[in-house]
Amino acid sequence: MLKRCLFIDRDGTLVVEPPVDYQLDSLDKLEFIPGVFRNLSFMRKNLDFEWVMVTNQDGLGTPSFPEETFWPVHNKMLSAFKGEGITFDEILIDRSFPAENKPTRKPGTAMLKHYMDGKDYDLASSYVIGDRITDIMLARNLGCKAIYFNSDADAADRLEQEGLSSCCVLIAENWDEITEYLFAGERTATVSRKTSETEISVTLNLDGKGLCDISTGLGFFDHMLAQIGRHSGMDLYVHTKGDLYVDEHHTVEDTAIVLGEAINKALGNKRGIERYGFCLPMDDCLCRVALDFGGRPWLVWDVEFHREKIGDMPTEMFFHFFKSFSDSARMNLNIKAEGTNEHHKIEGIFKAFARALKMAVKRDVFHYELPSSKGVL
Structure with missing residues (x-):
């Protein structure tokens, strides 16, 4: 050898x-x-x-x-x-x-x-x-x-x-x-998905420097995805071509599915990770995001919006984004936000989500154990 x-x-x-x-x-x-x-x-x-x-x-x-x-x-x-x-x-x-x-x-x-x-x-x-x-x-x-x-x-x-x-x-x-x-080893993943409605490519590195290359055709959605990369510290490449002539639904939901799959793939066997992860204030808002990469998808969503859109993004799609994300990443996700400014509210949620990700995926090779008393995640 x-x-x-x-x-x-x-x-x-x-x-x-x-x-x-x-x-x-x-x-x-x-x-x-x-x-x-x-x-x-x-x-x-x-x-x-x-x-x-x-x-x-x-x-x-x-x-x-x-x-x-x-x-x-x-x-x-x-x-x-x-x-x-x-x-x-x-x-x-x-x-x-x-x-x-x-x-x-x-x-x-x-x-x-x-x-x-x-x-x-x-x-x-x-x-x-x-x-x-x-x-x-x-x-x-x-x-x-x-x-x-x-x-x-x-x-x-x-x-x-x-x-x-x-x-x-x-x-x-x-x-x-x-x-x-x-x-x-490195924790990277590339996942692509092509349907009659969307064509998506996601590449990420969980241990990156927060470098982002985002293009979905939705300006505000790009801005939010960039918050995930920059505030979690992962390098994130997301390119989506969707049927925006219909509406934004497929683009947002399918991007979340592929992004969640990529994170789940990059985590691998999950040995040494913290597993859990954050609340974050942003001006008038307080955003709480707690998550668990325990392998069981679930979403609790305690957020209300009083505008139909923020930028070019329908506010109803934020729930669908995090629901699809939690399902494909096999994570338990609990999100709550309070505040009056809708832009601050959703941006605070994405930033808190990114910080929770950063906390949960942090790995300690000196304690390279599976973070579960069951012996499996």
């Missing part, structure tokens, strides 16, 4: 990179990335990867970065990791200067040729984890997947500009996110 590898960068990924000279050359500078011990220890115990540290140490051994300043800090770092059960199967260090552009320097693969013969290692199922674009380039050059350890708002744009988006499976702000991904 072919082995999988984690090729892990050092400075900026395992330990904090000194911000001035970028050289970790004294114990005073040694600082570990938050969460790295708990997460690496958990992964070392529970995952079957080989671990390879791959690091560029520019000019190591020269007068500006002498060996005697590097090894005490490096060895202290390894000792601290070993004390928590974290060991590396191989450590590869390149010493060249950036200007030399040697093939051993990341993103070059010269130090990693023994992993690339196709006989022992499954590189397509392996990962490079690092905080620099050169780490993502290394993943591409190896034929691996990449995890970009970066919290910058423009991280995705940088990958796109460099043509690296296709090999990067995750942009992670912390080690918790990386561990969750590697241990339990």
Whole structure:
């Protein structure tokens, strides 16, 4: 059986990179990335990867970065990791200067040729984890997947500009996110549905960044669906073409069905999720949304509207949306709203619903149990 590898960068990924000279050359500078011990220890115990540290140490051994300043800090770092059960199967260090552009320097693969013969290692199922674009380039050059350890708002744009988006499976702000991904997998789903009345495509990522691409032909409905994505934190793509020349009913109801199916599919076996989830004030309104992904669909709807439409959306369709959603997502849903402004009322409901979703789908891989005394959901 072919082995999988984690090729892990050092400075900026395992330990904090000194911000001035970028050289970790004294114990005073040694600082570990938050969460790295708990997460690496958990992964070392529970995952079957080989671990390879791959690091560029520019000019190591020269007068500006002498060996005697590097090894005490490096060895202290390894000792601290070993004390928590974290060991590396191989450590590869390149010493060249950036200007030399040697093939051993990341993103070059010269130090990693023994992993690339196709006989022992499954590189397509392996990962490079690092905080620099050169780490993502290394993943591409190896034929691996990449995890970009970066919290910058423009991280995705940088990958796109460099043509690296296709090999990067995750942009992670912390080690918790990386561990969750590697241990339990991504929670994404795509569901399409085509009838004589509607044609719908929904793609979502429960662990996204709240990115939305919504188009249903109903402006106010688009605005409400975007609230679900942004306030739940999931990435949400919804494109609906419906028979709006008839009325709005099929477009709204069928979109809810497909969206609910996608969430149910993305949740998978539901292990580690919180399961339950929120009340939210919005100006004059108070909106309460409680839900349970217990597998039994039900809707309690305690909301009254005194206008026929909000924007281009009939107010009677909001009940149908949440009823269809709860049925196809197999969730128990209880919604109550009070207030005088109808726009605020329904927007508050969608935002509270999104926050309840965010709370309920939150996953803890360190307590990866099914949240049910019955043993099944």
